[in-house]
Amino acid sequence: MQTVLIVIHLMVVAALVVVVLLQRSEGGALGIGGGGGGGFFTGRGQANALTRATAILATIFFLTSIALTVLASLNHKQKSIFGGEQPAATQPAGTNAPPPLPEGKGGLLDSLQKMQDQKPAAPAIPPAPTGPQVPKSQ
DSSP states (O other), X not given: OHHHHHHXXXXXXXXXXXXXXXXXXXXXXXXXXXXXXXXXXXXXXXXXXXXXXHHHHHHHHHHHHHXXXXXXXXXXXXXXXXXXXXXXGGSOTTOOXXXXXXTTOOOHHXXXXXXXHSOOOOXXXXXXXXXXXXXXXX
16 A cells, blocks of 8 residues: 555656746746746646646645554554563553563663673782882993
8 A cells, every 4th residue: 555655756856847947937036947938838728727736736845744644653563672562552651661571581771770780800900119210330
């Protein structure tokens, strides 16, 4: 279903671009196309038809965009960044606590706690010299 809707969406986008480019320029600031007469469609009736076609294609574009967004949100699975995938049904209703982690899987907070509990070994520092090291002559 989503693939069909994407294909329809892309065809509407292409048609919308073509219809907008076919419309007569009103002599805008860019100067592209000259803004003069002699365009592909020169009559008032064609301009109304292109305006109506633009409005219809824009409406279809917005509807397909909304439909694609709704379909994407229906297929989305909720994921937790602290553990594996957690279904939303495991959390008791009315609490804000995260769902419990499965056995054998530690979350991010558990890893940080383990790292903090481990004390690093004292680094081996050579004793500091007591005075300047000058070679003695014989």
